[in-house]
Amino acid sequence: MAAITEEQVELVRALIAAIPPGRVRTYGDIADEAGLPSPRLTSWVLRTDGGDLPWHRVITASGRPAAPVRRRQLELLAAEGVPIVDDRVVLRRCRIGVDGDGP
DSSP, X not given: OXXXXXXXXHHHHHHHHTOOTTOBEEXXXXXXXXTOSOHHHHHHHHHHHOTTSOGGGXXXXXXXXXXGGHHXXXXXXXXXXXXXXXXXXXXXXXXXXXTTOOO
């Protein structure tokens, strides 16, 4: 895995913490903004240091949650009013940080 600095970890945490209810960002969105070489590092931060973060608001670029958390993530997002069709988040309606749209 690529090296990640403590500053990048804290930036990833801050970016995830700033996602408001009813909105989502992709792993890649956060990695890009934090200057990380891979979206997998966003996932790594969530796994190792994200227990207090709104993890469910971070989604794959396809809009589909990862299989191990699919049901729970979709339930949490639906409860916040995130649009979901066929178990896929409708990113164009709730994604932030793209095309100048921000929190």
